[in-house]
Amino acid sequence: MTPEQSVYTMRLNRFLARSGVASRRKSDELIASGLVRVNGEVVDSLGASVDPERDSVEYAGQSVHLPKECEYIVLNKPAGYVVTRSDTHGRPTVFDLLGTQRLGTMPVGRLDMDTTGLLLWTDDGELAFRLLHPRYVVDKVYEAVVRGRPSEEKLHMLREGIELDDGPTAPAQAEVIRCEGSGYRMEAHVRLCIHEGRKRQVRRMLRTIGHPVRMLKRVSFAGLILEDLKEGAHRTLSIEETRALRTQVGL
Ligand code: URA
Secondary structure, three states, rough: OOOOOOOOOOEHHHHHHHHHOHHHHHHHHHHOOEEEEEEEEEOOOOOOOEOOOOOOEEEEOOOOOOOOOOOEEEEEEEOOOOOOOOOOOOOOOOOHOOOOOOOOOOOOOOOOOOOOEEEEEEHHHHHHHHHHHHHHHHOEEEEEEEEOOOOOHHHHHHHHHHEEEEEEEEOOOEEEEEEEEOHOOOOOEEEEEEOOOEEEEEEEEHHOOOOOOEEEEEEEOOOEEEEOOOOOEEOOOOOHHHHHHHHHHOO
């Protein structure tokens, strides 16, 4: 338990706080009152440090551990990759792009094979569950290139919610951000923010208003953005991004 034994030690009160036992100040009180043991011995000195990897810490007879460090990755998915671990048709999968990650690290939700853009991966199961749960109303922002230019009335239909074959959609934010070409060659770039995650939802919404999608990219998920990540590349989230992600779903 002495600092020289290890390359990584931390103060005992911090260890207890990070493990969820109590705040740092309260942990000091627990330590001083002799309720904390390290490697079987009571440690009541407030300056004590522990090596979380090697020392075993107990509070009131219960073993205490730091929470598992989770992995948080953003991938810029290219078109042509299926979001599945192994594809029955032998098509390339997003797992081919990420190489061998930790066993539990999985994509959070899906993108269609032809959709590009932001795909979050994590082994933080509670976070993944909450990000996909409708209760937490997480923003998913897409940019679609569609045939023709949707009128304000059509965009209004998306904003109100429209009827799809599996039920009405929740209100979405929808705007045309630019147009290219003219006449029957005109294409519009539409930015759509939805909170649901139904199968091919954006494609179906835009087809229903008469503007089939030619290209679809997810540009943001739960406030995360791709930044300058190239297609097929991935990056680990910063601590600030991870914290913001967890906070927005109450973790
Ligand atoms: N909506 C779609 O239509 N496709 C996706 O991949 C994601 C959302």
